[in-house]
Amino acid sequence: xxxxxxxxxxxxxxxxxxxxxxxxxxxxxxxxxxxxxxxxxxxxxxxxxxxxxxxxxxxxxxxxxxxxxxxxxxxxxxxxxxxxxxxxxxxxxxx
Numbered sequence: 001x002x003x004x005x006x007x008x009x010x011x012x013x014x015x016x017x018x019x020x021x022x023x024x025x026x027x028x029x030x031x032x033x034x035x036x037x038x039x040x041x042x043x044x045x046x047x048x049x050x051x052x053x054x055x056x057x058x059x060x061x062x063x064x065x066x067x068x069x070x071x072x073x074x075x076x077x078x079x080x081x082x083x084x085x086x087x088x089x090x091x092x093x094x095x
Contacts, residue, residue, distance in 0.1 A: 031071060034079040034090070038066055041086050056082040 008014045011025040011032070020028070042052045042063070049067070053060040058078075065074065066082070080090050 027076070030092075031076055031079060034076070034083055035066055035069065035071060037088055038079070038083050038086060041083075041088060042067070052086065055087075056085045058082060 006017055008017060011029040012022050015022055015025050015028060038056075045052075047055070049060050049063045053063045056063065062074065062078075062082070065071065066079075071079070083090050
């Protein structure tokens with residue numbers, strides 16, 4: 001089974017590739033940043049998926065999904081909760 005990969009240079013380009021309206025780019029970017037921050041803290045602390053899950057107050061499969069980039073069924077609110085439970089400070093700026 002062959003997998004096809006695409007490289008994009010911006011969130012707007014990613015939305016276009018996925019068939020999402022450009023207006024979704026900010027939401028996609030925020031979710032991406034949450035995932036990257038969660039991944040970074042887990043790697044920095046050298047936590048296993050199980051340890052990270054306990055600290056985040058979620059099941060191990062949720063952490064595994066996040067680290068695999070499979071966040072389709074994980075809400076932004078839940079990603080924020082996980083990030084905060086892992087000791088991250090989440091700030092939302094509106095301009």
